[in-house]
Amino acid sequence: MEPGGKAARFSSGWAAKALPQRLMLLLLTLLSGRGLHVVAAASSSGAAAEDSSAMEELATEKEAEESHRQDSVSLLTFILLLTLTILTIWLFKHRRVRFLHETGLAMIYGLIVGVILRYGTPATSGHDKSLSCTQEDRAFSTLLVNVSGKFFEYTLKGEISPGKINSVEQNDMLRKVTFDPEVFFNILLPPIIFHAGYSLKKRHFFRNLGSILAYAFLGTAVSCFIIGNLMYGVVKLMKMVGQLSDKFYYTDCLFFGAIISATDPVTVLAIFNELHADVDLYALLFGESVLNDAVAIVLSSSIVAYQPAGLNTHTFDAAAFFKSVGIFLGIFSGSFTMGAVTGVVTALVTKFTKLHCFPLLETALFFLMSWSTFLLAEACGFTGVVAVLFCGITQAHYTYNNLSVESRSRTKQLFEVLHFLAENFIFSYMGLALFTFQKHVFSPIFIIGAFVAIFLGRAAHIYPLSFFLNLGRRHKIGWNFQQMMMFSGLRGAMAFALAIRDTASYARQMMFTTTLLIVFFTVWIIGGGTTPMLSWLNIRVGVEEPFEEDQNEHSWQYFRIGVDPDQDPPPNNDSFQVLQGDGPDSAGGNRTKQESAWLFRLWYSFDHNYLKPILTHSGPPLTTTLPAWCGLLAHCLTSPQVYDASNLGRVKYVPRESSPEIWELRALGENQEPLREEDSDFILTEGDLTLTYGDSTVTANGSSGSHTASTSLEGGRKTKSSSEEVLEQDLGVGDQKISSRGTRLVFPLEDNA
């Protein structure tokens, strides 16, 4: 702990970050195939200026072209890799192979290409043209060099440790396939994270919100501290046995705990999806992994920001600790706000314009607004990736309802493709990095310690938290669910991106290598073991969810007035109905369809009564939920479609008896039962259709003509535990007209643009 140690570490960290700056240009190449052309031209313009003979110029040009070609070839390698992965994924899906997921496959192909690049290409020198120039006092960011009357501008790339000046021989190809770490964080992660938020199955997510938040926040913090402390013990041990030559502070251990606590059960969830495993377990795992990515990012940057007042000490400092906690809360809430705000703005824009007539414009706007979240958060000093996550959730919850049918599928598909490409790219790059990364530090003790630590950290996170959560939950998280959550602690793209972000110091390099191995191990072993584990733990598979929009989108289209097929269920004080009713003791009490926690109730009523009516075309009119004195405002904000539905005289919003803070839709007429909104999903099919699942039956009878037609709908559903309700609605009375494209409902409204 010598004086100035931290400062030196810090500045060398910056310098090393600056080192891969040239690799940044590779991103351009990634995108364009031409990127390094200019660079190569630049690096040879010095030579060209010296001697202006035509021959030399041609040589320079040739050199530039050669370099450009090499870049294109190295990128083609990556594309070939991804293409190969796609074809093999298809083959695996075709043959129903489940022991290896596409991400695992991408890693294997990456490994193979890495081995070829590492051992199959000749090593060439990276520094063919260099010159030493001694300066007196300090290094500047820009250098002007006078060469026989001409001035050349140079920029600082970074510091080189003295020992390496003559050993910077690098394999050209290896350098070319190495990307700047920031590329992962700023280009590849945002689409992945946004897609996670946007594709969240909201109903189940919000139902389990309390547990998910507990797992994500408390769980990640617990896991981070346990892993950090265990690793500090391992580091002490390594120092004792003389295996550690360089510095490794306690904050480094905590940092490792933070980055390795980001779980990414992409493999497990893919199998869950395929086998239609229990939706609540899916929601718990998915929600936890999505949120704990955000927590891990903010946690790791808070730990980096933890600087004890005395520079030369790395012991505990209360002031610095609370500052770090403050930074954590600040960044997290700021990023959350940014994401939510842009989501809300997009919802308002799509609600109050008729942009849905032009799906292309709508999709472009959606894309730009979602991207602006990232920039806005970065501009304000928050974390763009976290903001993008909450933006995705907000967009899915509000904006999605305002989009046209075509835009819904367009936006989903657009982000799905981006997510798919980015994820497979990251995983194949991981495979590649194991062999092409130049600064690996393999430390067996550290690696074994890390495996033990992540196991213990996950255990200390899942079991106690589940115990406490079960105290509060009406429907417990079963023992088999806990085992499955314990098992699903895979590490993936986020851990990798956080680890590769800074590989300047010895400690960070060791962490990076270890993270890489943990990702490999968990994706391959746990990914392959999911299907046996599911059957061993007796977790139900084959659970059908007929009302999940994703599955039906393409065959049927929803017909709606102010209702949302994937919306949250209203919380009841009595037991919530079970859609797929097995026996009450079939699978260990895992039929928890809701949590009646106050948090959820509070959020639900606020969202249902105020946010949804303001931001979307659904929910009760604000004129009924808001106090009378904001009547004008409420009138302006309420969607005309909601009025229209009310004015038809068939439905009315009234407070519910059991919980008067929630306004409910009631059909007027012969049937005075409250109309449960998720039951009023109207399905318009090409003919008559009867769906039967479990003990519930939906009968829908719709017909649509070619251009303008009247529609009659009849929807009835029997549920087991809630009151019987039959809804009959006839909407085909000339007030609405169905346009011929898709089945959008167009109301003869006044212009509100």
Next chain:
Amino acid sequence: MEPGGKAARFSSGWAAKALPQRLMLLLLTLLSGRGLHVVAAASSSGAAAEDSSAMEELATEKEAEESHRQDSVSLLTFILLLTLTILTIWLFKHRRVRFLHETGLAMIYGLIVGVILRYGTPATSGHDKSLSCTQEDRAFSTLLVNVSGKFFEYTLKGEISPGKINSVEQNDMLRKVTFDPEVFFNILLPPIIFHAGYSLKKRHFFRNLGSILAYAFLGTAVSCFIIGNLMYGVVKLMKMVGQLSDKFYYTDCLFFGAIISATDPVTVLAIFNELHADVDLYALLFGESVLNDAVAIVLSSSIVAYQPAGLNTHTFDAAAFFKSVGIFLGIFSGSFTMGAVTGVVTALVTKFTKLHCFPLLETALFFLMSWSTFLLAEACGFTGVVAVLFCGITQAHYTYNNLSVESRSRTKQLFEVLHFLAENFIFSYMGLALFTFQKHVFSPIFIIGAFVAIFLGRAAHIYPLSFFLNLGRRHKIGWNFQQMMMFSGLRGAMAFALAIRDTASYARQMMFTTTLLIVFFTVWIIGGGTTPMLSWLNIRVGVEEPFEEDQNEHSWQYFRIGVDPDQDPPPNNDSFQVLQGDGPDSAGGNRTKQESAWLFRLWYSFDHNYLKPILTHSGPPLTTTLPAWCGLLAHCLTSPQVYDASNLGRVKYVPRESSPEIWELRALGENQEPLREEDSDFILTEGDLTLTYGDSTVTANGSSGSHTASTSLEGGRKTKSSSEEVLEQDLGVGDQKISSRGTRLVFPLEDNA
């Protein structure tokens, strides 16, 4: 014409190209919002190394963050601009405003923001930390600098002219919103050009192929040389009156001719689309503009490559001229081949795998393969943009037919969004560049001369070529069509991208400014005048094309076995039928539905008999068209679906009587008339449907049950001039099953993976 002038110009060109290299990093920022973080950190690490006190470090960090925030803000400006454009476009479309197109609008918003940035922000200095270091002999690409024992690496940025060393004061914000020219060429143009190729209305394009090729190749060459020569006259004039201070060679004039010959009638075509103007005129204009972009790129690089043997002469040199012609042919054919080859490979991959069961994989593969064309062409030294164009056309012609219904709309929509964003970005950047570009050279004589020259060039290109084409065409290009083509000579994104690519010399700067003004003028004035011009020229609008897939895709889905709804019509020697039959002399002979040119016939029979059967699931089986000795190969390559259709015993391929080189589909049984393939488009709708348009009637009757159903189809169509034909096909015989998602037909085929 001093000795070495060319070399100096050349090297200074390189140096200037190197200069905006730092701006290249802005692209990263464009994509990530974090790009310049590392750069800023790099430029301050020098200062940090000097003094390792914590205070200085914090200052450094703050500086880096500040710079990063500024970048994010400047990018938010761009996104705001695009969002604003989208909302205004919506308003214009909503109100049916046609005098200003979205691209014109984007330019106006760009202009406004440019004015604000130029005059509203304070000027700051760009070089705050620089140091001079004198070297002896030559400039190297890398520099190692020894600062009190520590080594720092610097890279060459470029040459700075001595006069500018102390005057590199630039407005920081202006610099931040300036993009590297290569960004346009390598990132923004490819999606635009690919989309143009992919969305080509093939039927009309191939029908008018001869004329389109003539306009695009001969026309662009003529236009280039005429404009080049006229501008050389203008330059001579400017020299005489003393308005030109710098060098301006004949090759520069030709270069200007090449870049300004790339027409981009995006505004006109948008209005054509909206008004449903004549499809042949649309095909001629669209086809010409798409191909002449490619011609202009290759032509301009050939002109740059034109280097007379004597370095100090800029007169005509036959050897260099033929070398340039050779380069033109080489680059063009090479790029064409690259594009076609990757398209064909994609078609084969999608044909011989069952990837269509997984639309996400299919879309990702399609995207990657299309992108790899660009890289492949660049790696081989050809032009990526041109390759991408031909790849797009090939993908649309072959691969598109192999895709699943979902992937078709996915790929179309994906590239539509990319195209939309890229195009509007370029146009708003153009508006911005008028005020933020630092090196404008406004020369009134040159600008007026250029306007006259492009008018004359367009006239010399359209009228004589149309005259010669009409000699060969059975159905003439009418006088009003020629006037409209003359009028539609707008300049757009391609001219801008070519002009901004190199703005090093005085001549190039003058060209850039002039190009910018020409784009503004033509987009605003001509774009606004299209609707009046159409009615003034008596060009038919409101022509409906009920079988164009784009319009029907979302309401109906095609049901097909081996047929292609948008495929080329078989050429007949007798007059081709007119689908929308007005009187024969209604609109000046513009009902040319086909060209019977030998080129088209040759291409059609080859494509129909060999390429389509090999690459797609349509066309006659290869076993019938190929000679007997390649029987096994033909068997392997022919799609099992084609056999299946033949084996049903209802259809058979036989050579046509009138032209025996074309194999035709004939229905066996009661009706021995040849079965025209485009008539065998089956439409599956949600009910019974009768469409009537003009004198043609289509009756389709389809029903689909919930999961597996048999389908009966009945399609009949009456056309005016061709033989009456009624097709009745019953496919619901248990051999096929219709899956519930969409209306894909799944055959019980053996596995051919």
